[in-house]
Amino acid sequence: MASTQTTLSRPRQRRFNASRVLLRHPELGAAVVITAAWVALLLEAYTSTRTGGAAAGMPGMGTSPAEPHDAWSPAAGGLPSWVLMTVAMMGPATLGAIGYTGLNSLRWRRRRAMAEFSVAYLAVWVAFGLLVPAATAVVHGIPGPGALALVLTVAAAWQLTPVKRRCLSGCHLGASLPPRGWRAEKGALRFGLRNGLYCLGTCWCLMLVMVAAPGGQLLWTAGLTGVITAERVVSRPRSTTRAVAVMLLFAAFAALATGNLLQ
């Protein structure tokens, strides 16, 4: 069904006021952390290239099909890398929820509430990260470019499920946060946990693409971050998830056709 259209944009001319911006956007602190995560990823990729890495790689992740498996193991230092990557990739899409938590908390406990939200949110992804080595082993057991094509196809199929759409919509839900005391702590943690679970349901398949991606990890990271963020920001869930599904299918065909995409 077609909807009404906006015929003109609305340019607003307002005087910039830094403290007002900070009050309206308490999530700016989290944005700094996310930026730092990206800087760390870029530095790691740069260092890897300088020291003879096969491609601009990701910390703790394989840079070629020959050496991906062990690096994913949390025991081998992979978990911090996983957290870093989660912050970088999921952070931009989650800023809205972090800001919501701040704005709907008493001013003196805004940072605390946002931190609680973030810890609970990250805990979900850390738990998922513990399963990644096993997934990595399975994916890399598939020979040739088939692994990447398969994961991309599964991710495309997941995009079209009602569960995916429900999870994506769940990421947009706010929460009624109690203002103070243990209820406030519990409320922020619960909100973070719920948002993390919805986010996991939305993005787990896209994150598995990172496992199968054979090289050029930084490009994959940037590209998928763009997809995840766009999917979260654009307010048309059905059309957006379908568009991403088509894109993933196209990438799957390209992977098969070219052998190793972006290598």
Place this chain on the structure above:
Amino acid sequence: MTDPFVRVDVWTLAEDDPIITAYADTVAAMMAKPISDPTSWGYQAAIHGIDPGSPLPPGVSQLLPQWNQCQHYSWYFLPWHRMFVYYFEQIVRTYMIANGGPSNWALPYWNYDGSGQSNTLPLAFRNQLKADGTPNPLFTAKRRRYINTGAVLPATDISLVNAFDQQTFTGLGAFGGEETPAPVQFFLQNGQPQSGALENTPHNAVHDDVGGPGGLMYSPYTAALDPIFWLHHANIDRLWGKWLQQSQQHTNPSDAGWQAQAFLVDGNSAFATASGGAIPGSSALTCAGIMDTAGQLGYKYDDDAQPSPGATAPPLRAAAQAEAEHVNWPSPWPKRPAAPASPSPDAVRHLVGATDRPIRLVGETVTVTVPIDERVTASLRAGRRAAEHMHHAFLDIEGIDAARNPAQAYGVFVNLPSRFTDADLMAHHAGNISLFGIELARRPPTDRHPHNLRISLDITRLLDRIAADGTWTDGSQLEITLRPSTLGAPSGREDLATDLADTAHPDVPITIGRIGIYYA
């Protein structure tokens, strides 16, 4: 230029006035047309809404893109409905003239806030049969019980106090609604509500009161099928003009995007011409093109020269006086700045207190206490920018949800005395909780994320009022009462009072996540 058509108060007309009888005849004729005809009753109602989950009406193989276009919870609520009613009126008038009806016909309005019986359904809409024994097209049984008997709308559901308390069109809880980035039905952006004070009360509450559970008016999908819908919206349209008249400070948004906004579907206007033809996008009305109803649209209201009775209500006068006298709110609230900042949609809102557990409404009165956080108010008082505050307070009802609309409005009152009079009810009334449209928010008919509802009520002048009259002395907390609205017994039918009170016990509970108080 020809004289504008005049929309008149339906309660000033006799039941057999040609304005009413011609409307009834045209409604009957429109109802007889197939829904695929843009000039039919079904098509016009479907522009506002039609349930995509219901079986398709006969004559169409799919829902048309021109349907389900109504704008609520948006700063486009008022302009969209003005256009909608305007085009409908053209269709009705054109049919009438072609069939020998009055050529000067204009849609009457239902001024439920008028005098006498005006707070009851107009007589011509109540009876199943006309005086000549034929079916009355203006009647429908799909209304709340006893509405067709003359049950009285609750004073707080039709109160204009909160809407006319508002000094700006745009903003949270302001008269016309918060800035909305695009025309989207039941918009909720970043958890912030976009509906305006007039949309909240009387608009939503009257929909619930007239429709009742399962009636036509209680849902946007069916509301415009009830012939009284159009008179209700003519009144909402009239009240927009009354608010603008009330003060020179009351203005429509100057925002270029709002002014240029047209409502298009596939390049054409969402509405149809009087003969049912398409209106090309280049000729579609914009918000800027409908500001002057007499000059641009060719109609006016019969009471344009008079102040609205609601706009001069005692609570409004009391609030204005309190503001003029520079009344401060009791400690720990910040003192009123010497020159408060102008109300602005950009204002930063600070949470100063909230309830800490969900509330369930099942038809009973609920009172909760919201403690005001002294650490926050102290920082607001001491802050570098304390003098720049608007000195505005907002009451937000957050996370409102229900399986469907129980068609039961709840009045929201601040510091209502335990023993109160009717005057107290009006003076302490902040607005209403109505779930009109919850089904569109929970299951959007277009490609949108589902969400629950949130209502923001600007309680600044209410606090001014109760601070000035001395009933609010303890600023460390606010007591919020949620009271089900009950229709009054029809005149001469006091025996129905118990039955009417019983209808305030809906079987669909409403849950509220939190009540928050904000200061800006």
